[in-house]
Amino acid sequence: MSGLDAAGARRWAEAFLDAAERDAEALGDLDRKAGDGDFGTNLVTSVRASRARLGDGPLALPADAFSALSAAFMATGGTSGPLFGMWYRELARAAGDGPEIATDGLAAGLAAGLAVVRRLGGAEVGDKTMVDAMAPAAEAVAAAAESGADVVAALTAAARAARAGAEETASLVARRGRASYVGEVARGIVDPGAATLALFLESGAAAVADPNPVGEHRRSED
Amino acid sequence: MSGLDAAGARRWAEAFLDAAERDAEALGDLDRKAGDGDFGTNLVTSVRASRARLGDGPLALPADAFSALSAAFMATGGTSGPLFGMWYRELARAAGDGPEIATDGLAAGLAAGLAVVRRLGGAEVGDKTMVDAMAPAAEAVAAAAESGADVVAALTAAARAARAGAEETASLVARRGRASYVGEVARGIVDPGAATLALFLESGAAAVADPNPVGEHRRSED
Amino acid sequence: MTRRQFVNDPQDHVREGLAGFELANARLVRWNRDPSYVVRATPARASKVGLLSGGGSGHEPLHTGFVGEGMLDAAVPGAIFSSPTVEQVEAATRAVDAGAGVLHIVKNYTGDKLNFSIAAELVADDGIEVATVVVADDLATDSDDPGLPGRRGTAAVVTVEKVCGAAAERGASLAELKALGERVADGSRSMALALAAPAHPGEGQPSFELLDGEVEFGVGIHGERGIGRTSFASADELAASLTTPVADALDLVAGDEVIAIVNGLGATHPIELNVVFGAAAGVLERRGVEVARALVGPYVTALDMAGCSVTLTRADAEILDLWDAPVRTPGLTW
Amino acid sequence: MTRRQFVNDPQDHVREGLAGFELANARLVRWNRDPSYVVRATPARASKVGLLSGGGSGHEPLHTGFVGEGMLDAAVPGAIFSSPTVEQVEAATRAVDAGAGVLHIVKNYTGDKLNFSIAAELVADDGIEVATVVVADDLATDSDDPGLPGRRGTAAVVTVEKVCGAAAERGASLAELKALGERVADGSRSMALALAAPAHPGEGQPSFELLDGEVEFGVGIHGERGIGRTSFASADELAASLTTPVADALDLVAGDEVIAIVNGLGATHPIELNVVFGAAAGVLERRGVEVARALVGPYVTALDMAGCSVTLTRADAEILDLWDAPVRTPGLTW
Ligand SMILES: Nc1ncnc2c1ncn2[C@@H]1O[C@H](COP(=O)(O)OP(=O)(O)O)[C@@H](O)[C@H]1O
Ligand SMILES: Nc1ncnc2c1ncn2[C@@H]1O[C@H](COP(=O)(O)OP(=O)(O)O)[C@@H](O)[C@H]1O
Ligand SMILES: [Mg+2]
Ligand SMILES: [Mg+2]
Numbered sequence A, B: 001m002s003g004l005d006a007a008g009a010r011r012w013a014e015a016f017l018d019a020a021e022r023d024a025e026a027l028g029d030l031d032r033k034a035g036d037g038d039f040g041t042n043l044v045t046s047v048r049a050s051r052a053r054l055g056d057g058p059l060a061l062p063a064d065a066f067s068a069l070s071a072a073f074m075a076t077g078g079t080s081g082p083l084f085g086m087w088y089r090e091l092a093r094a095a096g097d098g099p100e101i102a103t104d105g106l107a108a109g110l111a112a113g114l115a116v117v118r119r120l121g122g123a124e125v126g127d128k129t130m131v132d133a134m135a136p137a138a139e140a141v142a143a144a145a146e147s148g149a150d151v152v153a154a155l156t157a158a159a160r161a162a163r164a165g166a167e168e169t170a171s172l173v174a175r176r177g178r179a180s181y182v183g184e185v186a187r188g189i190v191d192p193g194a195a196t197l198a199l200f201l202e203s204g205a206a207a208v209a210d211p212n213p214v215g216e217h218r219r220s221e222d
Numbered sequence C, D: 001m002t003r004r005q006f007v008n009d010p011q012d013h014v015r016e017g018l019a020g021f022e023l024a025n026a027r028l029v030r031w032n033r034d035p036s037y038v039v040r041a042t043p044a045r046a047s048k049v050g051l052l053s054g055g056g057s058g059h060e061p062l063h064t065g066f067v068g069e070g071m072l073d074a075a076v077p078g079a080i081f082s083s084p085t086v087e088q089v090e091a092a093t094r095a096v097d098a099g100a101g102v103l104h105i106v107k108n109y110t111g112d113k114l115n116f117s118i119a120a121e122l123v124a125d126d127g128i129e130v131a132t133v134v135v136a137d138d139l140a141t142d143s144d145d146p147g148l149p150g151r152r153g154t155a156a157v158v159t160v161e162k163v164c165g166a167a168a169e170r171g172a173s174l175a176e177l178k179a180l181g182e183r184v185a186d187g188s189r190s191m192a193l194a195l196a197a198p199a200h201p202g203e204g205q206p207s208f209e210l211l212d213g214e215v216e217f218g219v220g221i222h223g224e225r226g227i228g229r230t231s232f233a234s235a236d237e238l239a240a241s242l243t244t245p246v247a248d249a250l251d252l253v254a255g256d257e258v259i260a261i262v263n264g265l266g267a268t269h270p271i272e273l274n275v276v277f278g279a280a281a282g283v284l285e286r287r288g289v290e291v292a293r294a295l296v297g298p299y300v301t302a303l304d305m306a307g308c309s310v311t312l313t314r315a316d317a318e319i320l321d322l323w324d325a326p327v328r329t330p331g332l333t334w
C-alpha cells in the first residue's frame, strides 16, 4: 500500500490534535507577543471540536479526517479558523471519495489549499503568516509527486519545508493579520499560524510513517 | 504677657500648617492602611485653604487664627473636615474678641470643642478617633487652668496628653469612622485624626514657647 | 507595575472631571462651580419635592450621573472618597427647593451624615423643609453594636434614587418620599468583594495588596480592606458567596420578587459582571426568588477597583411600577 | 500581582456572559444560543433593512449592547478578540432579513472581513441581498502600503451603527445605508493609548508590560502592542497627543463640527475619561472646531485594559439629526 488510508488519516489527525493541545499555550504566547493573544484559545476550541467531529469509530474515507478538521476550524472563527478550515476543505476535496490518498492527491490538495488561503486572506510569502509554511510545503509535495515519491516521503519533505518556512517568519515583520499592527515588535517571534501548519505536517509525517510503530521498515518496503 | 496674642496665634497656626503639610503623606498612609486613604489629600486641601484664609497681614485677634482654620477645614468635607472645623470654631468662640487668650480661655475652648465633636460624631474615648487626643488634651488644660499654669505650660501639657492619646489609638480597633469597617486590620495603626490633633497642639506648644526663638527665656519670665 | 491614571494635578481631578462631564452632558445637566454641585439642565416643575444626594467622588456614575428627569434634582460631589462640605450641601438644597421641601438621600457614612445634617439645620432656619433617607445596605458592616456606625451605604442608593425620583415626578409629598425611600432602603442589602484594590488618581500604589489566592471579601466602596480574605474561586462560587448572605439577610423565600444590581466596582469587565449576574440569578432561582428587574454594570464604582457587589431589594407592585417609570439621566435612561 | 477575573471555565466565558446579558436585558434583546447571535426582543417592522454587526468578544458593550430600536437588529459575538464564525454570521443575517436586505457593519480585521464575506456569499445564493460597510478609523495603523491590512476598525463603529440605525428606522434603502455608513466611516478617525495591558479571562498575566514612565501609544482594541512607547504625561498632554493627530487627519478647520467619542478601554474610571474629554474639547476649541455631540464612557473596551481612545467624526445636519434620533439598546439609550 503506497497511499494514505482512512486509518492513517485518523492517526495523522489525532497526532496533530495531541501535539496542538500540548503546544497551544506556547503558540498562544507567540500571538500574545505579536498579535492579540487569542490564538491559543482559538486552537484549543478547534481541537476540542475536531475530536468531537472525528468521533471514536473508524472513518469511511481518508477525506473524512480532513473534513472533520475543516468543519471544526471553520466553526472557530478568528482569522486562523476559517483559513485553516478552508485549507483543510481543499485537502478533503482533493482526496475525494478514494480509499487512499497518493502523493499526487496530496499535492493537489496542498496547491488548492494554498490558493484559497491566498485568495481569501490576500497574504503572500514573506507577509509572516501561515502562507509562509503552506507555500513551501505545497512546493515540496509537488516536487515529490513529480519524482514519484511515496506519501511518507512527500509528507516528510513537506514537514521539513513548512517548519523551515515557519522558522523564517521569525526574521520578518508581519504584513498581514493582527501582528502587522505591532511593526518591529513582531520581529524575532515565529508566526503561530505558520508554526501550527508545520506541526500539522510533522504530525502527519510521523504518524503515517510509524503506525504501530514499524514505519522505517514500511518506508523501505514501498 | 501671660496669654496668647494674635501674633502668637498666627505663629501657632503657621507652625501647624507647615508640620501638617510635611506629614500629610505619612498621615494619609495611616488612613490608607486602616481607612479609605483620603485623609492626606483632605489635609492638604485644608492646609492650602487655611493659608489662603490666614493671609499675610497681621491678625486683629488671636481668635482670627482659629476662625481661619475653622472655615478652611469646614470647607474641606470628609469626616475630619467638619469635625476639626467645628472644633476650631469652639476655640475661636472661647477666645472671643479678647486681645489675648489665657489658660482658662484655652480650657473653655478645648472643652467646648470636645463636646461638639462628641455630639456630632458620637465617638467616645477608645473608639480610635480624634476624640482620643482631644479628650486628654482638654483634661490637661483644665487641670493647668485649675493650677494657675500659663498658656505655654498648659499647651505643653495638652500636647503631651494628646500625643499619648494618639499613640494609644494604635492598640485599638476602631469603632467610629471608616477605620471601624476593617476590624482587626486597624490594630497597630495610629488614628490619623488623633495624630493630627496632637500635631496641632505640639505646634502650638513649640511656636508659642519659642517665638523668634527666645522661648525658653520667655517661659521663665512668665 | 505602578498604577497610572489620566490625571493632571490630583487636587484638580474632581473639578476637571466635572467640567468634562458637564460639557459631555450639556443637554441633561449643569455644573454649578462654586459651591460645587450638579443640577438638571431643565429644572423640574415648581411644585415637585427636590431630590438631593451626594457623597465622595470616585463612585461615578453615582451620584452626578443620576441627575435628571425621573431621578435626582441635584448631586453634591465631594473630593475623592470624601463627603462634600456643608456649604455645598446647603447651596444645592437651596437650589432645588421649589417650595415642597427637599429629600436628602444620604449613604450611611459619618462624614456624609455630618455634612448633610449640618446643612439641613442651616436651611431649616430659612424655612426650607428637609427630610433625610439614610441608605445603609452593606451587610459586611452589619452589627448589633450601637456603638458602631452601622451598615455602610452602597449600591442600594441607586434603587432608592430611582424609585423616589419616579415618585417625586408623580407628585409624592416629602413625607411620602421619606417613607418610600426608607421602605426601599430597609428592603435592600448588599455584599461586595474585591479582586484588586483601587489606586487614588496620581498615586501609583493600590490601597492594599492581595495574595494570588485571595479575594478581599466584604469590601466597601472606598478602597478600604474588607472584613476578611477568602479564597479566590470560580465566578459561580464567588457570586454565590455574595448572593446567599444577602438573600438570607432579607429572609427571601420562594415567591418573593427582587430588584437585583450586580455592580462593577470599576475595573471589572461587563462580560464578568454578566457571568456573575447569571450565577446570582441561578442562586435566587433555586430559592424560588424571582429577579423582577436587574441592573448589571458599573453604577457605583470605587475608582479602578476590580470587583463587584450584589444588591437585592425587595420589590412589590408599587416599587416595580416606579422602577419602570421613565428616567433620563447621563447614567441611567429608559 | 497576578490579574484575576470573575470566570468559570474560560472556554465558557463568552457564552455565560451572553446568558447573563440576555437575562438582565430580557425586555430589549434575545440571545439565540446556537449559532450564537443576539437579536432584538421585538423585531423591527417588516420592510426595514436589517442591520448586523459583530466581531470578537471582549469589547462589551460593543456590539451586543447596541442591539435594539434605532441601532442594530442583531450582533454576532465571536470568542474573545476573535471573529465570529461564518455559521453565526450566516444565521444572524438570515434572521434579520425582512426582505429589504441586510447591512453588514464590519470592523476592518482580516478575520471579521473573511467570515462576514463568506457568509454574505452563502446567503446571496438564497437571494438575500447584503451590503457591507467596513469601518477603518484607527489612525495608528494608517498606511499607504496596499500590502498591509489598513486601518483597524475601532470606536467609530459605534457612530456608524447609531447613524445607520436611525436611518434604517426611517426607511432608508440598503444602498442608501451603505452610502451613509461609508460617509460616516470615511469621516471618522481614532487614536488610542494604553496605561496598562489587558489580561484574558482566566489568564493571570497582561498581554504586555509597560515601564513606569511609558504609555503604549497607538494601541488597538485587542491588547496588542501599539505603534510605540511614549512618555507618561499629564492628562492634558496625553489627551492632546490623541486628539491632535485625529483632527489633523480629518483636516478639521475652524467652523467644522464633529461628534466626539472619548472611549474607555476597560479599566479607566469615568472621572479620568471626563478629564480627557475636557482636555480634548479644549484642543478642538482652540482650533475653532465645535464638538456638536459627545459620548464619554466605556463603549468599545479591550477587556480590562487601562487607557482610552479619542474618535472624531465629521458631522453635518443630516448626521446630527440621525444621531439625535431615539435609540433604545442595553448600551445606549436616549
Ligand atoms: N491575511 C492573512 N492571510 C493568511 N494568514 C493570516 C492572515 N492574517 C493572519 N493570518 C494567520 O492567522 C494567525 C492568527 O490567527 P488568530 O489569532 O486566530 O486570528 P486573529 O488575528 O484574528 O486574532 C497568524 O498567526 C497568521 O498565521
Ligand atoms: N465619628 C467620629 N467622631 C470623631 N472623629 C471621627 C469619627 N469618625 C472618624 N473620625 C476621625 O476622622 C478621621 C478620618 O477622617 P477622613 O479621612 O477625612 O474622613 P473619612 O472617614 O470620611 O474618609 C479619623 O482618623 C478619625 O480621627
Ligand atoms: Mg490572534
Ligand atoms: Mg478617610
Ligand SMILES: [Mg+2]
Pocket (backbone or CB within 6 Å): B036, B038, B078, B079, C056, C080, C081, C082, C083, C222
Ligand atoms: Mg473619606
Ligand SMILES: [Mg+2]
Pocket (backbone or CB within 6 Å): A036, A038, A078, A079, D056, D080, D081, D082, D083, D222
Ligand atoms: Mg483575534
